[in-house]
Amino acid sequence: MNQNLADYANIALYSSMAVLTLSMLAYAAYLAGLAPSRADAKDARVAAREAVLVGDGGGEVVASGEHPAYEIEQGEPVRARKAAGMARTLGWLATALLVAAVATRGVAVERWPLGNMFEFGTFASMLVLLFYFGLSTRRDLRWLGLFITLPVLLVLGLASTVWYTQASGVMPSLQSYWLVIHVTVATIAASLFGLGAATAGLYLWQVRVEAEGRPSFLNRLPASRTLERFSYSIHIAAFPLWTFAVIAGAIWARQAWGSYWNWDPKEVWSFVIWVVYAAYLHARATSGWSRSRATWVALAGFACIVINFGVVNVYFVSQHSYSGL
Amino acid sequence: MTDDALSSQPSDRDDTITQPTLNARGWLRFVWRQLTSMRTALMLLLALAVASLPGSVLPQRSIDAGRTADWLAQHKTVGPILDKLSFFEVFAAPWFAAIYLLLFVSLVGCVLPRSLLHWRAMRARPPRAPKRLERLVAHTTTEIAAPPESVIEAARKVLRGKRFRVHSHDGSSVSSEAGHLKETGNLLFHLALIGVIIGVAVGHIWGWKGDVIVPEGQSFANSVGRYATFAPGPWVDDSTLAPFTLTLHKLDATFEESTKGKGQFGTPRDFTAYVTEADKPGGPAKDTTIKVNHPLSVPGATVFLLGNGYAPKITVRDAKGDVLYSEATPFLARDNNYTSVGAVKVPAAEPKELGFSGLFLPTATIDPHAGPTSVFPQALKPALALTVYEGDLNPGGRPQSVYTLDTASLTQLKDAKKQPLRIWLEPGQTYQLPGGRGSITFDGVTRFAGLSIRHDPGKWLTLASAILALAGLIGSLLIRRRRVFVRVSPSADGSRTLVSVGGLAKDDDDGLPELLDDVVAALHDAIGDKR
Numbered sequence: 001m002n003q004n005l006a007d008y009a010n011i012a013l014y015s016s017m018a019v020l021t022l023s024m025l026a027y028a029a030y031l032a033g034l035a036p037s038r039a040d041a042k043d044a045r046v047a048a049r050e051a052v053l054v055g056d057g058g059g060e061v062v063a064s065g066e067h068p069a070y071e072i073e074q075g076e077p078v079r080a081r082k083a084a085g086m087a088r089t090l091g092w093l094a095t096a097l098l099v100a101a102v103a104t105r106g107v108a109v110e111r112w113p114l115g116n117m118f119e120f121g122t123f124a125s126m127l128v129l130l131f132y133f134g135l136s137t138r139r140d141l142r143w144l145g146l147f148i149t150l151p152v153l154l155v156l157g158l159a160s161t162v163w164y165t166q167a168s169g170v171m172p173s174l175q176s177y178w179l180v181i182h183v184t185v186a187t188i189a190a191s192l193f194g195l196g197a198a199t200a201g202l203y204l205w206q207v208r209v210e211a212e213g214r215p216s217f218l219n220r221l222p223a224s225r226t227l228e229r230f231s232y233s234i235h236i237a238a239f240p241l242w243t244f245a246v247i248a249g250a251i252w253a254r255q256a257w258g259s260y261w262n263w264d265p266k267e268v269w270s271f272v273i274w275v276v277y278a279a280y281l282h283a284r285a286t287s288g289w290s291r292s293r294a295t296w297v298a299l300a301g302f303a304c305i306v307i308n309f310g311v312v313n314v315y316f317v318s319q320h321s322y323s324g325l
Numbered sequence: 326m327t328d329d330a331l332s333s334q335p336s337d338r339d340d341t342i343t344q345p346t347l348n349a350r351g352w353l354r355f356v357w358r359q360l361t362s363m364r365t366a367l368m369l370l371l372a373l374a375v376a377s378l379p380g381s382v383l384p385q386r387s388i389d390a391g392r393t394a395d396w397l398a399q400h401k402t403v404g405p406i407l408d409k410l411s412f413f414e415v416f417a418a419p420w421f422a423a424i425y426l427l428l429f430v431s432l433v434g435c436v437l438p439r440s441l442l443h444w445r446a447m448r449a450r451p452p453r454a455p456k457r458l459e460r461l462v463a464h465t466t467t468e469i470a471a472p473p474e475s476v477i478e479a480a481r482k483v484l485r486g487k488r489f490r491v492h493s494h495d496g497s498s499v500s501s502e503a504g505h506l507k508e509t510g511n512l513l514f515h516l517a518l519i520g521v522i523i524g525v526a527v528g529h530i531w532g533w534k535g536d537v538i539v540p541e542g543q544s545f546a547n548s549v550g551r552y553a554t555f556a557p558g559p560w561v562d563d564s565t566l567a568p569f570t571l572t573l574h575k576l577d578a579t580f581e582e583s584t585k586g587k588g589q590f591g592t593p594r595d596f597t598a599y600v601t602e603a604d605k606p607g608g609p610a611k612d613t614t615i616k617v618n619h620p621l622s623v624p625g626a627t628v629f630l631l632g633n634g635y636a637p638k639i640t641v642r643d644a645k646g647d648v649l650y651s652e653a654t655p656f657l658a659r660d661n662n663y664t665s666v667g668a669v670k671v672p673a674a675e676p677k678e679l680g681f682s683g684l685f686l687p688t689a690t691i692d693p694h695a696g697p698t699s700v701f702p703q704a705l706k707p708a709l710a711l712t713v714y715e716g717d718l719n720p721g722g723r724p725q726s727v728y729t730l731d732t733a734s735l736t737q738l739k740d741a742k743k744q745p746l747r748i749w750l751e752p753g754q755t756y757q758l759p760g761g762r763g764s765i766t767f768d769g770v771t772r773f774a775g776l777s778i779r780h781d782p783g784k785w786l787t788l789a790s791a792i793l794a795l796a797g798l799i800g801s802l803l804i805r806r807r808r809v810f811v812r813v814s815p816s817a818d819g820s821r822t823l824v825s826v827g828g829l830a831k832d833d834d835d836g837l838p839e840l841l842d843d844v845v846a847a848l849h850d851a852i853g854d855k856r
């Protein structure tokens with residue numbers, strides 16, 4: 001164990017959080033700048049001020065507004081567009097810092113950095129950011145920025161305080177290459193489900209806005225149908241990964257504990273999550289079930305993921321007690 | 326033609342409901358159709374999820390009988406009610422079984438007819454092209470400087486190249502279809518789930534598991550009598566267990582000593598058992614190790630290192646100095662620092678049987694509140710803290726735990742102050758019992774390995790089914806089911822061909838327009854016509 005290196009990892013983590021906070025504010029400014037007619041001069045001024053504030057933070061930030069992959073929406077206020085550009089650059093910077101934090105932590109502890117809740121939280125946050133910014137290079141996802149950066153900051157905040165665990169080795173049952181396979185894939189799946197849940201939430205919100213026909217910044221976001229399809233396509237990528245993670249977990253459980261399935265609380269919840277998302281896929285294919293009703297099932301699935309991580313790890317008596325708390 | 330027509334999914338609309346009277350067969354049909362509908366499957370899936378939850382909240386008897394008993398003791402009113410309703414054995418409860426059995430009946434009832442439909446659909450020709458392709462969800466047109474027949478020919482080639490199945494119902498159109506593997510994957514997924522269930526059932530019926538504690542230096546020969554606990558499936562013939570033998574030479578345990586952080590110091594870092602194994606008594610023996618995550622496979626069983634602890638070597642002598650008891654005696658750890666409880670039973674003692682019970686402490690300290698405890702899992706300053714009883718060790722011959730004394734017919738020995746006699750021994754020390762009852766010696770510390778030995782003949786079926794299910798799932802979710810139609814007609818002056826291309830997909834398919842553009846471009850390429 002190298003405590004010095006672990007300290008550097010933490011510095012990278014805190015820096016990432018600071019930069020990500022700025023990115024989040026810029027995304028908020030972007031959405032505020034999109035707000036329709038109701039977005040009177042005052043809102044626009046606020047957005048502009050925040051954008052400028054944020055812009056002061058980094059040197060070459062402004063240039064990114066002209067990134068070629070960046071499609072400029074027709075009629076999008078210039079200020080909003082600039083805010084989004086800054087948000088994106090800052091977001092990439094935060095992501096890079098987080099990758100550095102996770103990698104340094106891995107070197108410091110001389111093992112795969114997924115051994116306790118702190119590491120799980122930072123790793124998952126890193127993946128969510130990578131997926132979000134990675135997908136943003138292919139399509140315009142600026143509207144999603146705030147709803148990604150905000151929850152990620154929340155998780156990083158919890159990870160660096162409540163879940164923080166000193167750099168250390170892991171107990172014998174975790175010393176296995178299955179840790180790398182099972183936990184990494186589970187984290188990838190959970191991160192994608194998180195992304196899917198953020199979009200699913202926006203979709204349900206958009207459905208309501210569309211039904212009521214009231215003015216809202218959501219009017220500038222993709223139509224509900226597009227949001228729903230995007231959310232579905234993320235979910236169908238995540239579901240087989242989760243299935244794989246459960247199977248890999250069962251193989252590992254047999255090696256470590258002698259039996260591939262014990263109905264340990266963590267296993268129960270993994271199963272419940274799997275069944276709920278299977279129900280979502282079914283609901284979506286069932287005639288007589290609307291898309292929005294099916295989407296609620298997907299959100300219930302994500303609620304189970306949150307419970308599995310935040311509650312089961314900490315409060316339930318389980319063989320999986322490695323939260324480090 | 327609608328999206329629906331592309332689905333082979335049985336319709337949920339149930340027209341039998343509107344019949345005014347139903348005879349018995351009608352009812353059966355009605356119930357069966359309800360049971361095998363998607364909506365029922367969905368409800369059963371959600372019910373299964375909800376029904377699992379109590380299994381994670383309440384202690385489960387098969388996982389932790391002790392905690393279950395504690396819970397029942399603390400909840401005198403709801404406890405017995407929940408117990409009656411199998412809430413402490415959720416995953417073996419009749420209501421849980423009812424849900425998953427219904428689900429699987431529904432699954433079979435749904436998937437088998439679908440497989441049949443799919444089998445036919447796979448061999449059927451793609452349907453006739455609709456008259457007006459511009460009504461389809463995706464549509465595009467182009468003009469090609471070639472006669473219609475060559476365009477048709479080219480279209481057939483292009484679509485085949487894209488792995489579509491192609492058929493022309495007439496001279497002016499091409500119908501094509503791709504992605505039957507999507508449905509194949511979906512069916513494979515659902516059928517493989519049945520394989521998983523069968524694999525689990527096989528493991529329950531013909532599998533067995535047993536736990537045994539083996540102190541360093543001792544051997545274990547696999548037979549039912551040697552196990553502390555043995556749980557065979559209902560159809561296991563326990564006289565035919567794999568006849569292997571094991572000798573434990575040494576058990577190494579290391580714990581975190583460098584990191585002082587919360588939740589880390591003193592946590593386990595490595596356990597290794599050094600053993601000699603022979604597949605049958607007297608057979609060739611080999612030296613090997615068993616570690617957590619590295620079980621030992623022997624023919625017919627697998628040996629897992631699931632526990633460990635201390636087995637202090639204790640000798641009890643009578644007044645003349647003759648040895649009555651001399652054994653490495655396992656004490657069971659009760660906390661993470663291996664504060665361990667155990668008992669020494671000496672039925673050979675005279676005039677009355679003697680029993681000792683108490684604690685083994687690897688790193689002993691006396692806590693002002695908790696009394697004697699261990700503060701570190703390693704044997705840095707080991708000690709035994711015991712009290713003594715005499716009388717009848719085994720009244721009525723009831724089966725009893727090796728680690729505790731049944732004090733019903735025993736009386737505790739007292740010291741001069743009428744306080745219970747307390748013995749504190751460190752390695753090498755001997756304590757003389759009062760009244761010529763002999764002595765007890767703490768010879769030294771050894772460790773024991775807690776081995777779990779298991780046989781699950783269903784695990785390969787379960788694993789193979791799970792992998793097939795995953796493969797089916799990936800196919801079912803990622804493959805796109807599409808139909809592409811091409812219609813041609815000569816242009817007004819007859820020099821060119823007007824080409825209309827339309828596409829249909831099951832479910833939303835953002836890639837469809839792009840596919841049609843590809844087809845058009847490939848058509849031009851195939852004919853050598855520049856647009």
Ligand code: HEM
Pocket residue numbers: 275277278281282285332334360361362363366370428429431432433435436511515518798801802
């Ligand atoms: C053990 C319980 C079951 C599980 C875990 C399960 C899981 C799934 C999953 C994950 C999918 C998504 C694959 C896809 O969209 O192509 C799916 C699709 C499907 N399931 Fe199930 N299923 C179960 C039981 C059933 C039952 C009982 C039925 C019949 C009533 C059924 C009928 C279907 C159908 C028709 C689809 C395809 C939906 C479509 O056309 O997109 N499933 N199932």
